[in-house]
Amino acid sequence: MMWAFATVATAELFIVHFLVATLWSGTAAALLSALTLLSILWLIGLIRSFRRLPVLVDGDGLLMRAGTLRALRIDAANVGRVRRSFPSAALKEEGMLNLAMLSYPNVIVELAAPVAGRRGRSVRAVAHALDDPDRFAAAVAPGQAP
Numbered sequence: 001m002m003w004a005f006a007t008v009a010t011a012e013l014f015i016v017h018f019l020v021a022t023l024w025s026g027t028a029a030a031l032l033s034a035l036t037l038l039s040i041l042w043l044i045g046l047i048r049s050f051r052r053l054p055v056l057v058d059g060d061g062l063l064m065r066a067g068t069l070r071a072l073r074i075d076a077a078n079v080g081r082v083r084r085s086f087p088s089a090a091l092k093e094e095g096m097l098n099l100a101m102l103s104y105p106n107v108i109v110e111l112a113a114p115v116a117g118r119r120g121r122s123v124r125a126v127a128h129a130l131d132d133p134d135r136f137a138a139a140v141a142p143g144q145a146p
Helices: 002-024 026-052 088-092 133-140
Strands: 055-060 062-066 070-075 079-083 097-100 107-116 121-126
Touching: 002 026, 055 133, 062 121, 070 107, 070 121, 079 133, 088 097, 088 121, 107 133
Parallel strands: 097 121
Antiparallel strands: 055 062, 062 070, 079 107, 107 121
């Protein structure tokens, strides 16, 4: 989905540059094109970071990441429950950190105690879209049914 967005942004780069250069100013077109190109390069870097910086499960806990954009470390003792099915209203609850980006999450990790997120926001649960949610649930909470 994000590669499609990058492709559309690239097409937009050429269209806007042509229209602004033709109808308004070549300098403004060059400035807009440079900003768009930088945005596309940043987006490609973000997309590539998803593979390079995956969600990690180890003996100390979880490192829930959305590439270089966001990350949250959760101690093993603070992992409450892993939910594989949930209503969409659960994603709007206070304290929910949704790391799924453009897709619908397939896992929610509920925390035993809230942790501090960005800007001092209290995080009580983390939603994410994972490639293998059943394996993740088994690794995080072995006694829990997926």
